[in-house]
Amino acid sequence: MIKQSDKDLAAELVKRGHLTQAVSDQLLSGIENSSKSLKDHLIENNTLSERVILEALSATLNLELIDLKKISVQKAVLDKIPVRFAWYFKFLPINISDKKLTLATSSPLNIKFQDEIRVHLGLEPKIVLAPESDILDALNKYYGLAADTVDKLSKEAEKDESSVFKTDVWIEDLEKQTDDATIGKLVNQILLEAYKQRATDIHIEPYREKVRIRYRIDGVLIDANIPPAVKELLPSVISRIKIMANLSIVERRLPQDGAAVVKTKEQDLDMRISTIPTPRGESMVIRILPVNVRLLSLERLGLDQKHLKTFRELVKRPNGIILVTGPTGSGKTTTLYACLNEINSPDRKIITLEDPIECEMEGITQIQVNPKVNMDFAAGLRSTLRHDPDIIMVGEIRDLETAEIAIRTALTGHVVFSTLHTNDAASGITRLIEMGLEPFLVASSVEAFVAQRLVRIICPKCKEEVSTPLLEIREEIAKSLSMKVKDVKIFTGRGCDYCNKTGFRGRTAIYEMLLISDNIRAAILDKQRASFIKKLAIQNGMKTLRQDGWQKVIDGITTPSEVVNITMKDEELISLKKQGIEIPKEETQKSAENKRAEKQSSENKKENVSVKVREIDPHILSSKDTHQDARTYPRVNVSLPLRYSVVRQDKDNPGKIITENVEHSSITKNISAGGVRFVSGYALRAETILELRIQLHDDERSIDCLARVCRVEEDSMSAMFSVVAYYLDLSSASRVKLDNFVKAKIKEKEQKQ
Numbered sequence: 001m002i003k004q005s006d007k008d009l010a011a012e013l014v015k016r017g018h019l020t021q022a023v024s025d026q027l028l029s030g031i032e033n034s035s036k037s038l039k040d041h042l043i044e045n046n047t048l049s050e051r052v053i054l055e056a057l058s059a060t061l062n063l064e065l066i067d068l069k070k071i072s073v074q075k076a077v078l079d080k081i082p083v084r085f086a087w088y089f090k091f092l093p094i095n096i097s098d099k100k101l102t103l104a105t106s107s108p109l110n111i112k113f114q115d116e117i118r119v120h121l122g123l124e125p126k127i128v129l130a131p132e133s134d135i136l137d138a139l140n141k142y143y144g145l146a147a148d149t150v151d152k153l154s155k156e157a158e159k160d161e162s163s164v165f166k167t168d169v170w171i172e173d174l175e176k177q178t179d180d181a182t183i184g185k186l187v188n189q190i191l192l193e194a195y196k197q198r199a200t201d202i203h204i205e206p207y208r209e210k211v212r213i214r215y216r217i218d219g220v221l222i223d224a225n226i227p228p229a230v231k232e233l234l235p236s237v238i239s240r241i242k243i244m245a246n247l248s249i250v251e252r253r254l255p256q257d258g259a260a261v262v263k264t265k266e267q268d269l270d271m272r273i274s275t276i277p278t279p280r281g282e283s284m285v286i287r288i289l290p291v292n293v294r295l296l297s298l299e300r301l302g303l304d305q306k307h308l309k310t311f312r313e314l315v316k317r318p319n320g321i322i323l324v325t326g327p328t329g330s331g332k333t334t335t336l337y338a339c340l341n342e343i344n345s346p347d348r349k350i351i352t353l354e355d356p357i358e359c360e361m362e363g364i365t366q367i368q369v370n371p372k373v374n375m376d377f378a379a380g381l382r383s384t385l386r387h388d389p390d391i392i393m394v395g396e397i398r399d400l401e402t403a404e405i406a407i408r409t410a411l412t413g414h415v416v417f418s419t420l421h422t423n424d425a426a427s428g429i430t431r432l433i434e435m436g437l438e439p440f441l442v443a444s445s446v447e448a449f450v451a452q453r454l455v456r457i458i459c460p461k462c463k464e465e466v467s468t469p470l471l472e473i474r475e476e477i478a479k480s481l482s483m484k485v486k487d488v489k490i491f492t493g494r495g496c497d498y499c500n501k502t503g504f505r506g507r508t509a510i511y512e513m514l515l516i517s518d519n520i521r522a523a524i525l526d527k528q529r530a531s532f533i534k535k536l537a538i539q540n541g542m543k544t545l546r547q548d549g550w551q552k553v554i555d556g557i558t559t560p561s562e563v564v565n566i567t568m569k570d571e572e573l574i575s576l577k578k579q580g581i582e583i584p585k586e587e588t589q590k591s592a593e594n595k596r597a598e599k600q601s602s603e604n605k606k607e608n609v610s611v612k613v614r615e616i617d618p619h620i621l622s623s624k625d626t627h628q629d630a631r632t633y634p635r636v637n638v639s640l641p642l643r644y645s646v647v648r649q650d651k652d653n654p655g656k657i658i659t660e661n662v663e664h665s666s667i668t669k670n671i672s673a674g675g676v677r678f679v680s681g682y683a684l685r686a687e688t689i690l691e692l693r694i695q696l697h698d699d700e701r702s703i704d705c706l707a708r709v710c711r712v713e714e715d716s717m718s719a720m721f722s723v724v725a726y727y728l729d730l731s732s733a734s735r736v737k738l739d740n741f742v743k744a745k746i747k748e749k750e751q752k753q
């Protein structure tokens, strides 16, 4: 028998022109013997949209169809209706008055739940219509994310506490795949919601009174809408996540780190999980990393045209180091990935060393650095070189050893991308030298320092011009960008649903690119301070982080406070302007070229900041007092395999040194922790810089360093040359190793005698 309500609905849909009479008859006879309503049948088969059907139902049943986004529900109403009840029957309570409950549902013909409301709540239901998806969204909004699961779990916990809280029992439960509320489902809902909100991290923090769950969205922590009852479930939630990440659930007193992969409909998510013990329980941070790269390209990074062009030229150089600098969370890795994407092609071998691997990239060998098994950046870099890569990305340069190998790699004809933890581009230079690198090595290997920060993008849906912006800010912007104060327009986001009321949606980067030009190279060799180098760079035409930020402010991309929060005032720029020194403005390509030509023709003219570009001679290369006299270390006559290549000045590019590709094999005559004497078939000139590899033991990696030839003698017997060289950049670990080796050999010889 066909229900009257279905007949009415079918007639209304025909009347509205959504169905033909023939189709309508066919549909009705089709459901005649099923328990399904016409509405469910139409929706399941995608015949008509829910909205069209609801509009028709609204007419036949004389019920109002409302937009839930336009109403708000009092907390008193929500408190009266149990969460489980609302979730189970998928309705949203809207108002209670005179024992009448106004509720929104998409199934007005479901009589059962209306009876339940009468019986259990003693209220008379008054029905209004709304689409099911709107109702579920509203339930999330009002009752909190995953409220139904939490509520059910709390009830179960009351019934049988052991089933939820005793972990050994609980693991058993987890294996069961049921539709019931489980901790697993709750955890999944927390993770999925984080992903949907574009969160990069989830913070779970227990306090005395409550549990705080926060999502980091666009770099800012935002409270997740979680029912307070989660507090009771926290140990189980933490345990569940620990199991996913293969961590010990018994160990709660020590920090732990792990990883897990979860799936969403769109893609897999890689999660890095770390726990730390706190007095109120374990605190957990989950980092969410998308496994597949959303096509990262340089265009999408937020580079302006000039920066983009410079960057393109930079990443295509045949060798050298490009360092991206900035604090944690400034998007450095994203920039590196975009660089690799730009140059990734089948004829190039690219290897990365990362901790962690944030995105998997096709055609690139990615290596996870793991210090626990002695695979740190330095060790990884060394073994990477045996795989003959063209391009290497090292996640971060943290120590001298990594820096040294990175530089040697670059000098031997590779491109190296890496990151440094410094505030601006110029400080990158001083940081490397502070680590203990020779200035000439920095000057000759690094091509560019790129500093970057992330700023939030004003929400496009609620963006508006600020009517009365602070004069002070407008003046600073005008001065910084050399424009008129009245032309400075400032925008902001009012805050809407699309942006979680924050006024921002998404982030973009601001940049500062310091290219190692000749005058900067000379300043590095002179061990000049970062502020001096920054001034030079500004005169060379570098746009500072702050300036790039201001540009994005007047372009209406971000707000002044975003820029002020993360960049420093350009004291260098201000002082240059005070001195009346002309700063190059945004140049067109042509004028830049003209300028370069001009500069070359008048090379000897006095520069504003007086650093003379000079030829690097070997005396500069050998730093004055850092190398040790070999004689302060004990020396032993011993034959060890040794390889060397000659490091020479680049003819086309004075001020740069490169390593010749030929490697010569030789044998040591004597060795100490300060230097080495070896045989050579060539008469090497004194002061020549060599790259040395000394093999102390067959089964160990060689000791690699640069050395300076200080004496060459012809051996008349063998017609060979005997070369004495001092180490230049031997790491202290290698020096100790060499010294111990020599001392052991000496002892050995004494015992033989």
Ligand SMILES: [Zn+2]
Binding pocket: 459, 460, 461, 462, 463, 493, 494, 495, 496, 497, 498, 499, 500, 501, 503, 504
């Ligand atoms: Zn908005």
